[in-house]
Amino acid sequence: MLYRENGQFKTTYAADQQIFTIAQDRWFVIGVVAFAALIVPMLADEYMFRAILIPFLILSLAALGVNLLVGFCGQITLGAGAFMAVGAYAAYNFLIRIDGMPLVAALLLGGLTSAGMGILFGIPSLRVRGLYLAVATLAAQFFCDWAFLRIKWFTNDSSSGSVSVSELSMFGWVIDSPAEKYLFCLGFIVLFALIAANLTRATIGRQWMAIRDMDVAAEVIGIRPMYSKLSAFAVSSFFVGVAGALWGFVHLGSWEPAAFSVDRSFQLLFMVIIGGMGSILGSFFGAAFIVILPIFLNQFLPAIGSLVGITISTAAVSHAELIIFGSLIVFFLIVEPHGLARLWAIAKEKLRLWPFPH
Amino acid sequence: MSRKIGDVILDLQNISLRFGGVKALTDISFNIREHEVRAIIGPNGAGKSSMLNVINGVYHPQDGKIFYRGVERKKMEPHMAASTGIARTFQNIALFKGMSVLDNIMTGRTLKMKSNMLLQALWLGPAQKEEIEHRRKVEEIIDFLEIQHIRKTPVGRLPYGLQKRVDLGRALAMEPQILLLDEPMAGMNVEEKQDMCRFILDVNDQFGTTIVLIEHDMGVVMDISDRVVVLDYGKKIGDGLPDEVRASPEVIKAYLGAGH
Numbered sequence: 001m002l003y004r005e006n007g008q009f010k011t012t013y014a015a016d017q018q019i020f021t022i023a024q025d026r027w028f029v030i031g032v033v034a035f036a037a038l039i040v041p042m043l044a045d046e047y048m049f050r051a052i053l054i055p056f057l058i059l060s061l062a063a064l065g066v067n068l069l070v071g072f073c074g075q076i077t078l079g080a081g082a083f084m085a086v087g088a089y090a091a092y093n094f095l096i097r098i099d100g101m102p103l104v105a106a107l108l109l110g111g112l113t114s115a116g117m118g119i120l121f122g123i124p125s126l127r128v129r130g131l132y133l134a135v136a137t138l139a140a141q142f143f144c145d146w147a148f149l150r151i152k153w154f155t156n157d158s159s160s161g162s163v164s165v166s167e168l169s170m171f172g173w174v175i176d177s178p179a180e181k182y183l184f185c186l187g188f189i190v191l192f193a194l195i196a197a198n199l200t201r202a203t204i205g206r207q208w209m210a211i212r213d214m215d216v217a218a219e220v221i222g223i224r225p226m227y228s229k230l231s232a233f234a235v236s237s238f239f240v241g242v243a244g245a246l247w248g249f250v251h252l253g254s255w256e257p258a259a260f261s262v263d264r265s266f267q268l269l270f271m272v273i274i275g276g277m278g279s280i281l282g283s284f285f286g287a288a289f290i291v292i293l294p295i296f297l298n299q300f301l302p303a304i305g306s307l308v309g310i311t312i313s314t315a316a317v318s319h320a321e322l323i324i325f326g327s328l329i330v331f332f333l334i335v336e337p338h339g340l341a342r343l344w345a346i347a348k349e350k351l352r353l354w355p356f357p358h
Numbered sequence: 359m360s361r362k363i364g365d366v367i368l369d370l371q372n373i374s375l376r377f378g379g380v381k382a383l384t385d386i387s388f389n390i391r392e393h394e395v396r397a398i399i400g401p402n403g404a405g406k407s408s409m410l411n412v413i414n415g416v417y418h419p420q421d422g423k424i425f426y427r428g429v430e431r432k433k434m435e436p437h438m439a440a441s442t443g444i445a446r447t448f449q450n451i452a453l454f455k456g457m458s459v460l461d462n463i464m465t466g467r468t469l470k471m472k473s474n475m476l477l478q479a480l481w482l483g484p485a486q487k488e489e490i491e492h493r494r495k496v497e498e499i500i501d502f503l504e505i506q507h508i509r510k511t512p513v514g515r516l517p518y519g520l521q522k523r524v525d526l527g528r529a530l531a532m533e534p535q536i537l538l539l540d541e542p543m544a545g546m547n548v549e550e551k552q553d554m555c556r557f558i559l560d561v562n563d564q565f566g567t568t569i570v571l572i573e574h575d576m577g578v579v580m581d582i583s584d585r586v587v588v589l590d591y592g593k594k595i596g597d598g599l600p601d602e603v604r605a606s607p608e609v610i611k612a613y614l615g616a617g618h
Contacts, residue, residue: 012490013490013493014486017486017490195479198478198480199475202481203464203467203473204478206457206461206464207465207468209456210454210457210468212454213453213454213455213456214452216416216452217453218465219416219436219440220414220416220437220440220446221465221469222441222468222469223465223468224437225437231475235475278456
């Protein structure tokens with residue numbers, strides 16, 4: 001009854017082209033962002049920030065980037081981990097090699113470098129598609145794994161191969177406590193989500209979706225496949241690169257190439273598939289599912305076990321965690337192959353009519 | 359009729375197209391005049407769709423020349439043909455299934471939208487203004503095709519007849535000089551066919567768009583086209599006014615078999 005769009009008439013095209021055309025949606029999202037920015041820092045403890053909230057936010061950003069490419073433009077990629085690595089190492093090098101480089105500029109330059117790499121490794125998409133493209137993007141993963149391990153210049157000749165960023169500060173604000181790091185990441189996510197929403201409702205987003213849905217027809221309309229596909233690769237890699245830089249700088253602090261292995265690429269792709277391809281909200285759902293669920297299972301399995309009088313060993317918990325997690329993924333994909341975002345959309349559709357059946 | 363048929367806008371000379379050993383088109387020449395409705399007919403597999411694919415650059419003929427407004431056309435890709443004002447619809451609807459009717463037709467205006475990606479990312483002034491300006495044009499097309507009630511519906515959910523109409527709308531959004539229609543009335547019932555005929559004639563009449571039409575319904579072809587070209591097994595077997603074509607013994611043979 002609360003969720004009705006009755007009486008919300010739009011009298012201009014601008015009003016009809018907003019990101020959220022229904023007022024309740026708009027206020028809901030504003031409310032969520034305000035809650036995340038104002039209330040959460042007061043409630044959460046350090047463990048929450050470090051283990052859950054910060055990884056969730058950063059991986060949401062990476063998943064959003066992957067979703068722009070896979071979900072909106074229909075180009076499958078298995079190289080997301082590599083682009084995170086490029087973002088992280090490029091931002092690191094910009095920061096240490098150029099005196100007085102501001103933190104935000106380094107992060108964004110890391111993203112831009114990653115965008116350049118994205119264009120380079122996106123070139124095969126002009127000739128191959130589907131699984132073959134996935135294999136081609138896998139090349140990016142192995143190339144970057146190799147490059148950051150073997151070429152010492154990237155890691156500033158550190159003997160162990162691991163690099164670290166000591167102090168984060170922005171305009172005199174030292175980003176030190178977990179809550180500050182969380183807010184810093186939150187700012188990035190909100191801004192980038194807004195950019196993603198803008199891009200997908202503008203002509204470039206329609207071009208991506210046209211290429212995804214029917215590439216021959218898109219070309220006949222006058223869409224240049226090269227421009228559309230490579231721009232999708234560039235924007236996606238930019239998002240993923242910034243996420244990678246945040247992952248290294250803010251979440252890890254010090255890292256080595258293994259932090260951005262092929263596992264990460266798969267994880268990001270799964271987030272997009274589970275969350276919902278072609279949905280900005282879905283990227284957040286997917287990241288939440290993959291980041292939070294294992295931790296949740298890890299914490300609550302022993303508790304449930306003791307309820308029924310069984311003590312579960314730590315090893316058994318971690319095995320059970322994988323089993324339950326895997327079966328939940330299968331379950332969700334069978335129930336709703338279009339991802340959690342579609343479930344959300346169906347729920348809203350039902351809510352519009354509730355309490356009436358039709 | 360008030361409209362006036364103009365000069366030759368597209369001239370195809372000795373077009374031959376082969377796929378390996380298969381000859382899809384052999385030495386076909388015909389022309390298209392400005393503002394006319396030009397039909398291409400022929401039995402299944404005659405090469406009609408291949409002909410349209412040659413005109414809008416999807417296929418590249420091995421031999422032959424194409425003159426567009428008197429200038430010889432180089433080998434071109436579909437998006438270049440689109441930028442010279444050639445639009446088309448598809449035989450087995452090729453709409454963007456995941457997008458709404460509105461977005462599908464808006465996509466048709468891609469070539470006319472110039473704002474850069476950075477402005478779009480931030481939804482700044484010029485990008486937003488452009489979006490609204492083109493929305494206005496698209497709404498005109500939606501009004502013209504009488505599909506106001508489904509503008510926000512994903513096209514995948516629409517019935518076949520309406521999808522065909524959206525396909526036409528998307529092509530019209532390009533404001534084409536030449537509109538290629540590949541079986542716009544296939545699989546429609548009589549009322550839907552009448553509607554579609556009306557839209558095609560209105561487009562031709564109001565906007566002066568040149569129309570090249572592939573159609574199997576002979577009644578429709580004879581009624582609405584100015585000139586007809588007949589293909590069979592990749593060869594041209596007839597070209598002229600509808601009545602001439604209908605009376606041609608070669609055409610009758612191709613359609614009804616040699617025994618008649």
